Amino acid sequence: MQAPSADETIQRLIFGLSELDELGETIISGHGNFSVSSRTYLRMILGTLQVTGGAILLFHPTENTLTIKSSVNVRDESLVIRVPPGQIPGFLDHPFIDLAEPPAVLRQFLEQIHPLLKSLDARFWFPLKIRDEFLGVISIGAFFNADAMEDWNRELLNVFANHTSIAIAYSQLQIRSRAERFRLFMLSDTATQICKSLDTEAVQEEVVAHVVTLLDANAAGLMQINPSTKRLEMKSLFSLESHANDELRRLSIPLDTEENLHPALSMIAEVATQADKTLVYNDEKNAALFGRKNLIAVPMRGREEILGVLVVADKVGRSGATLDFTDGDKTLLEAFANQAGVAIENAFLYQEALEARRLQAEMEEAEKIQQTLIPDTLPDIPGYEATGRYQPRGGVGGDYYDCIPESDGTWGLAIADVSGKGMQAALLMATLRAGLRSEATRKTDLPTMALTLNSLLNASGDFGKYATFFFAQLHAETNQLISINAGHNDPMVIRSDGRCEWLKKGGVMLGIFPDDMIAKMPPFEQETTHLASGDIVLFYTDGVTETTNINDELYGEARLQDIAVRLRNESAETICRAIYDEVIEFQGEAEQFDDLTLMVLKKQ
Amino acid sequence: MLSGKFEVQTREEEDYAVIQTEGYLNGPRGESLAETAKNLMQKGHTRFVINLAETKLINSIGISILIEIIELLEERRGILNFCGLTPTIEHTFRLVALARHAGIFPDEDSAIAALDNP
Numbered sequence: 001m002q003a004p005s006a007d008e009t010i011q012r013l014i015f016g017l018s019e020l021d022e023l024g025e026t027i028i029s030g031h032g033n034f035s036v037s038s039r040t041y042l043r044m045i046l047g048t049l050q051v052t053g054g055a056i057l058l059f060h061p062t063e064n065t066l067t068i069k070s071s072v073n074v075r076d077e078s079l080v081i082r083v084p085p086g087q088i089p090g091f092l093d094h095p096f097i098d099l100a101e102p103p104a105v106l107r108q109f110l111e112q113i114h115p116l117l118k119s120l121d122a123r124f125w126f127p128l129k130i131r132d133e134f135l136g137v138i139s140i141g142a143f144f145n146a147d148a149m150e151d152w153n154r155e156l157l158n159v160f161a162n163h164t165s166i167a168i169a170y171s172q173l174q175i176r177s178r179a180e181r182f183r184l185f186m187l188s189d190t191a192t193q194i195c196k197s198l199d200t201e202a203v204q205e206e207v208v209a210h211v212v213t214l215l216d217a218n219a220a221g222l223m224q225i226n227p228s229t230k231r232l233e234m235k236s237l238f239s240l241e242s243h244a245n246d247e248l249r250r251l252s253i254p255l256d257t258e259e260n261l262h263p264a265l266s267m268i269a270e271v272a273t274q275a276d277k278t279l280v281y282n283d284e285k286n287a288a289l290f291g292r293k294n295l296i297a298v299p300m301r302g303r304e305e306i307l308g309v310l311v312v313a314d315k316v317g318r319s320g321a322t323l324d325f326t327d328g329d330k331t332l333l334e335a336f337a338n339q340a341g342v343a344i345e346n347a348f349l350y351q352e353a354l355e356a357r358r359l360q361a362e363m364e365e366a367e368k369i370q371q372t373l374i375p376d377t378l379p380d381i382p383g384y385e386a387t388g389r390y391q392p393r394g395g396v397g398g399d400y401y402d403c404i405p406e407s408d409g410t411w412g413l414a415i416a417d418v419s420g421k422g423m424q425a426a427l428l429m430a431t432l433r434a435g436l437r438s439e440a441t442r443k444t445d446l447p448t449m450a451l452t453l454n455s456l457l458n459a460s461g462d463f464g465k466y467a468t469f470f471f472a473q474l475h476a477e478t479n480q481l482i483s484i485n486a487g488h489n490d491p492m493v494i495r496s497d498g499r500c501e502w503l504k505k506g507g508v509m510l511g512i513f514p515d516d517m518i519a520k521m522p523p524f525e526q527e528t529t530h531l532a533s534g535d536i537v538l539f540y541t542d543g544v545t546e547t548t549n550i551n552d553e554l555y556g557e558a559r560l561q562d563i564a565v566r567l568r569n570e571s572a573e574t575i576c577r578a579i580y581d582e583v584i585e586f587q588g589e590a591e592q593f594d595d596l597t598l599m600v601l602k603k604q
Numbered sequence: 605m606l607s608g609k610f611e612v613q614t615r616e617e618e619d620y621a622v623i624q625t626e627g628y629l630n631g632p633r634g635e636s637l638a639e640t641a642k643n644l645m646q647k648g649h650t651r652f653v654i655n656l657a658e659t660k661l662i663n664s665i666g667i668s669i670l671i672e673i674i675e676l677l678e679e680r681r682g683i684l685n686f687c688g689l690t691p692t693i694e695h696t697f698r699l700v701a702l703a704r705h706a707g708i709f710p711d712e713d714s715a716i717a718a719l720d721n722p
Binding site: 175178179181182183185186189193209212213214216218240316317318319320 | 628630631632634635660661662663664665667668669671692695696699700
């Protein structure tokens, strides 16, 4: 082939310079996305130099590969060239590489990738770089009208390569800027999104969903501290991998243990106990927890304490390659975790407030039920004075007292304390009252009645629900008091001379043991007491004797006995009111949580 | 637990194509979406609807891939409409100016209808 004349060379040079000008314009006004603009650059380069084919290859530093961005007349557009990091300086030092006679430093590597270069139809490579950053190469094939590359062609291509490098850097800057904008938006938007819900589980799910997108990760877990078990427990999990998800969902890390834990678990536990600790494992060895490739964990703080830990794993790039978590990721995650902590705490407090409101409503309902069960006044018993007092304290408890006139002229006197508070206690008390009133009319002996009531309460209550119960049958004409005490505070009999006796006989409290177990226990017993003129029987619940004052002292049985003895010559009403007043005075400003119930029977 | 699966389904009509995604749109999954769109473009399609109703999460790489699809379509003087976006994703699209180059519609029918009235 004939060498071009000097005139032809000048004409081509002028054309090349005008295209260069065009390329500059394209870079300034063109697309930020290099995928689109690179095709224009390549066409300009190939057209200006009259080269039959070529390609622009971009270098991916995280994967150390070169891939084709744009190409003309290339056989395999999907080829991937792996570039060992040690080869990069060779490319940075040589702005022009004749692949037929490569520089010594790159020779071995280029020989190794010879088949790939053949697929590219590559004759010359022009490395693309900005300062010390290797960006890729312009690869060109054979010249259409010449056998060899002339000096001016090479100079022109060097200028094209510089322009293309600027375009790539600009494009990368735009992508980074867009990603940063996205992340900042996500961070600010997250606060709004996760605070919208006040359902704790929904907030936890929102948090893990947002955090994976924020850090371009494939997995995230939200672990919360369970203060009662002192463990860090998985509450919400997002994972693209199905591997080990069941184990992860059940993950629970002891916070205070001598156990030998996996290093990652041990570090996560440490994050949960140190507010300023962030853990980053970019090495697979330490992050290999349940098959993860890398992970980052930050504490999630509430207003006053650490609520848990947010763990994010497997950050991936566009091609799916694992990327290291950066300092930027760490800063972003810490800011996000602060927002998440507040959102979760808000949801938790809201749920608590809802629960408190529900309990309050339940208490009010229970109180209404209890008001209907406790008598306003006790009936007149010939030859006796009877009076009672009930004072709810700290919510609705399960205290109950009653005086039931029976058809045979006897009187049933009952006092009971049902376990628990609120609706459940009120319903158990209603059951006891109904059972008692039914049994009282059947005139069975008191131990049999106790067995029946035990069976009834055991069947109707949850495990652990029970009632202490005292019942006495007063034969007013004979002044005989037959009683049974099922685990209740022993009522006092204050004789007119000041002596005191206790009505203890009976058996275990009602409702806690099933029939078959009760049958194996000592049988219920009843006792008979004769009442004489001036004798007093004082019935009470533990709310009286266990009242505490601000010094945490108990009111106790001794004080109760003392006042009853002292006032034994007064009326039942006076004694009842005086005891009540003394107990209230004793408690002073101290908060009380148990109801106060008293019933006084006096033989005239 | 949140699901991690991702699927791309396509429906080709005479003068448009609908791409429907399901799951978290991240880098590798975005690549498969981009590949699907490019294949459809090579078959001559230039009018697209991408239905993201079943995609609740997109990360920054997913966004950049959607932008790339838009630019490839602009080069071919094509048109793209999105539909079924969650409020967060719609917010994001507007913030990164993606909404200036593609339409956003509540459902697939309105997105398809709008292909004729860009």
